[in-house]
Amino acid sequence: MTDSPAVVSVTGLEISVPGGPTLLAGAGLTLRSGRITALTGPSGSGKSTLLRAVIGDLPDGARVVSGSVDVLGHDVLALPEDRLRALRRHRVAYVGQDPGSALDPRMRVRQLVAETAADPSPRAVRNLLAECLLPVADGLPDRRPGALSGGQQRRVALARALARRPDVLLLDEPTAGLDTALRDEIAGLLRHLAAGRGLAIVLACHDPALVERCADDVVDLGPAAARTAPGPTAALPARAAALPARGGPGPGLAAEGLVVTFTQRGRSHRALAGVGFAVAPGEATGVIGPSGSGKTTLLRVLAGLQRPDAGCLTLDGRALPALARRRGRAERRRVQLVPQNPLGALNPARTVGATLARPLRLHRAAARSEQADRVAELLGQVGLPADFARRYPHELSGGQRQRVSIARALAPGPDVLLCDEVTSALDPGTAGAVLELLTRLRAERGLALVLVSHELHLVATHTDTVHVLEAGRVTAAGDTGRTLPVVG
Template sequence: MTDNPTAVRVTDLSVHLPDGPELLARTTLTLRRGRVSALTGPSGSGKTTLLRAVIGDLPGGARIASGTVDVLGHDVFALPADRLRDLRRHKVAYVGQDPGSALNPRMRVARLVAETAVDPSPRAVLGLLAECRLPTGTGLADRRPGALSGGQQRRVALARALAREPEVLLLDEPTAGLDTALRDEIADLLCRLAATRNLAVVLACHDPELVERCADDVIDLGTARAPAARTAVPVPAPRRSGTERPAADATAAPGPGLAAHGIEVGFTQGGRAHRALAGVDFAAAPGAATGIVGPSGSGKTTLLRVLAGLQRPAAGTLTLDGRPLPATARARARDRQRRIQLVPQNPLGALNPTRTIGATLARPLRLHRTTPKPDIPGRVTELLHDVGLPADFAGRYPHELSGGQRQRASIARALAPEPDVLLCDEVTSALDPDTATAIMELLTRLRTERGLTLVLVSHELHLVAAYTDTVHLLEAGRVEATGPTGKLLSAVR
């Protein structure tokens, strides 16, 4: 390790909110060129805060309680604003946990990548997209972010970061929302980049398989609440225990539930037509747990948005309990809006940054009148408890939460109206394995207690196998197979 020059040195760093919680316990670590370092630990342990500290961009209101951050020979918190901007522009690239929110929705993919590129030529841009495993022959370069899947948005953000040819690459959950094959390809890409470009690559990650595949060093922030200082020590990458809960009971209450027939969705970009969904049929019985799996970009998120009334299909019909369901949420009666709730892949899509978490949870309680006004504060506390968050989080804003904590708050917001159907888009991708299991246990309990219908989009096939009854396999916008989860996934895997 001593042959690799130091790129980043963090010494006794701790970060706090004024009169508030500790975001990062005192930490010391060294990151070297030519190596891939992984930050692991449960949600809220400070992984994202540490990454943002390296670029000198702490969450709003946060302050350094102790320590220093040296990046390429510069104390980032002592640099003048113009020199810090120059460091970020040319030397250090950061891809956040919600990369889609950082992509200008009005710009096309090719321009987004060229904007930051050392070589902005069309050939170089297409080369970067291909390197990040994006399909360049389908007109993707001419699309806008809204026409991309979450996994595609994440890879476009990675291409933008690589385009500036940085010396330090910081990635927050870089493979969340990607299927296993793509995850492994991105892992191999990161290893190759570290070796060939002499990059210091640092990734915050909950996926032990990704860590095992690509990390040279592992820094465990799991002791974030310990009072003593931590010193990062490379340790062997963790492995999955291999234990899974038995599959949920496949029995479901009788009734037609939520269904879609012949759904067609298309996008046109740069004169090229792209079909996101092609004649898709879908059904979820009352009280059942239905999985939707398939490669990144196969149309899973688009299908959920159609079911939620957020994407108008070009053709096809929707029904709820056998009755026609209007294509858009605005056209649906208030009670039918309440009955179908979506937890998006990007939790920032459900959390208003200007409202506290408590205000965000209270709003649907008032809007749908599911809770008497005097009981709303208590119900907010119950919702936070249900998703494993302390009661005092009601007073925090989204930027004061980790990515995993924001995801749990987003789930609580969707549960607040007491829906009959919960549409979950990669809800565990930003969570550590223990928390992911706890969330799935919560949703399973709600299924039992309320007869909740659960629709789960996920690339984590072990969770789909353990917690769903049936599964739909999407491929290139079409449903290739539908059947019992155990039977279908055993064939897929």
């Protein structure tokens, strides 16, 4: 297959924003039918920009400085709009890094897949969902995106892409937010699609295990000095044994008997079933479990974004209103959430600086004269240059947007930080640096950290305790060192 004709050829591609950053510098890419190519490189190296260039979708304000993009015999950069739409609709499918934001929240899963399908029959849609490793017997086809986990949304987006029977499949971080078992199954599915359907597949990826399992070719966009050493734990610090250990009931954020049920077309799906939870000041607790087990729903309840059907929340022993809009200013400041998909959470009309200044102003965390310095400090803490304050979300990579989202949550000085897969879009070195920052804040400020993650090595290194969720229930909870070996 190595000598099969190229279906995509990108040569010397440079993309920049006039008067702004260079998003891609002299990139090349060749895709062949039946082969899988992995795009690797540190966050911000241009992986997502290159994928979008293949479908002729440049970031707002960006322009091509040099280079060419040929897709299935077409010069994508010169195609009229109608022919470019036809190419995207029938022959080239793209699943972005934040696929949930591209799913119409009013449509049911079966409608979302049928909408793009060459064969929209119920049987074909159901078979495609099952092929993408989604449960079809529990009512999932009749749910809307808001009732799905992040990993389920990602697989629905993959099913939509495959439904049009494309020749080329472009995937941006296809296993972000998925547990290890699902990651391996997705790798097997991609190999099956490449071999069985003759698809040319390219995936932007930070996961070395996924690259090793399924890629035929690797294109590294990062400079040699920035390439990450092998092994996901190489840059991570030893677990901080001096941090406070978990004790009995006391101050901090706690929940008891949480129940959340989603109902669609008469079918009920219990996302949380009597869940108890606690995290003390200065403590880090991990929340782990398979995709769809209720992890994100739990964090949304704790943050006041999802009303539970039953159960109660407390903060330092006092009742905490279920919804954020019912909480006082101090309560809202004290509990902050970093969501799984930052693209949908960052206002595209605001610069990074304005985004970070807003919580400083709302929570009176800095005087107006100090806000610019504080914004620069927040950016520095998450490993971004101060001049990123002038950029807009569309000018950032997925990993950079994730770091801005973390900085925004840190801006008001929270006591509890809820992190939903915050390292899934980061290369291992950057992920380690961000978690080192959070570890330091725990020690300096007594910050309580809740870390939802499928990356068990990060949970093992950076948490004191762990809660294990399965099918909406806590099946194990306790000291990380004792609980994780049993789970693993």
